[in-house]
Structures are given as structure tokens and as C-alpha cells.
Amino acid sequence: MSTQTLNPVAYGELLAKVQPHPIKDDREYDRLVAEVGRLMERGERRLSKEETSLLEMLSILIEDYDRKHYPLPLPQPHNMLAFLLEEKGLEPHDLWPVLGSKSRVSEILSGKRAISKSHAKKLALFFHVPVDILI
Numbered sequence: 001m002s003t004q005t006l007n008p009v010a011y012g013e014l015l016a017k018v019q020p021h022p023i024k025d026d027r028e029y030d031r032l033v034a035e036v037g038r039l040m041e042r043g044e045r046r047l048s049k050e051e052t053s054l055l056e057m058l059s060i061l062i063e064d065y066d067r068k069h070y071p072l073p074l075p076q077p078h079n080m081l082a083f084l085l086e087e088k089g090l091e092p093h094d095l096w097p098v099l100g101s102k103s104r105v106s107e108i109l110s111g112k113r114a115i116s117k118s119h120a121k122k123l124a125l126f127f128h129v130p131v132d133i134l135i
Contacts, residue, residue: 011050020057023065032058077120077134078111084127098126 023029039047039055047055075083085092095105099119107113115123115134124131 006050006053010048011053014050014054018054018058020054020061023061029062029065032062036062074133076111077115078108080133081115081123082109084123084129088127095123095126098122 018032018035020032023032036055036058039051039058042051044052044055084090085094092105092109093102096102099105099108099122104113108115108119117135120131120134123129123134
């Protein structure tokens with residue numbers, strides 16, 4: 001959101017109407033999601049500064065609830081490695097010098113062999129990513 005000042009009266013009236021607060025249950029979640037839907041239907045360009053601020057706050061509350069109640073599972077390390085290869089436009093043979101051999105790369109990418117801590121460190125340096133996503 002920009003640093004433009006909000007009209008305190010208009011914003012206060014909007015907050016009083018919607019009454020946003022940390023989400024504790026699915027009913028409240030559904031209510032706030034519906035409110036976001038109503039705001040989004042109008043289009044972001046048609047929203048007042050106050051409505052835009054409310055939309056941002058509601059999005060944060062909903063995201064927080066989603067993160068706590070519906071966490072996304074972390075991908076398996078070998079799937080993350082395959083993803084990194086694809087994202088960088090690389091092929092498995094590009095990892096031979098990093099992991100030591102063609103067979104080791106093949107075993108890791110197929111999920112037959114786990115990524116060791118030492119390999120995870122080397123891969124993290126190679127891809128410039130945190131090591132914990134590969135363990």
C-alpha cells in the first residue's frame with residue numbers, strides 16, 4: 001500500500017462495519033473471505049484508500065489462518081532438486097561434478113537414495129538456496 005493518509009472517519013466506519021480481527025474459526029474465516037470477495041468484485045482501481053487498506057489487512061488475516069490451519073507439505077528433497085534443475089534450465093549431468101557421479105545423481109533424483117548432509121551443502125551452494133530445503 002502507498003503511504004497516502006487514510007481518512008480516519010471513513011476508515012473507522014469501514015472497520016466498524018467489517019470488524020476485522022484475528023480469525024479463530026472457519027465461520028469467521030468464511031465471513032472475511034466473503035468480504036474480500038466483495039471488495040475484489042469492485043476492482044482494485046475502484047476501491048478507496050481505506051478499502052484498499054482493509055483489503056490488505058483482511059488478506060494478511062486470511063493468509064495467517066491458512067498458514068496455521070492448512071499448511072502446505074514440504075516437497076521431498078529429491079523433488080525439490082528436480083525442480084531446481086528445471087528452474088535453472090539444467091540437466092542431471094550438470095550435477096555430476098557436484099555429487100561425484102552419474103549413478104549418485106540418478107539415485108538421488110529417483111528417490112532411491114537420500115540427499116546426505118554433505119551433498120545438501122554442496123547443492124545449496126551450487127543452486128544458491130538454503131540447505132534445509134534439500135534435507
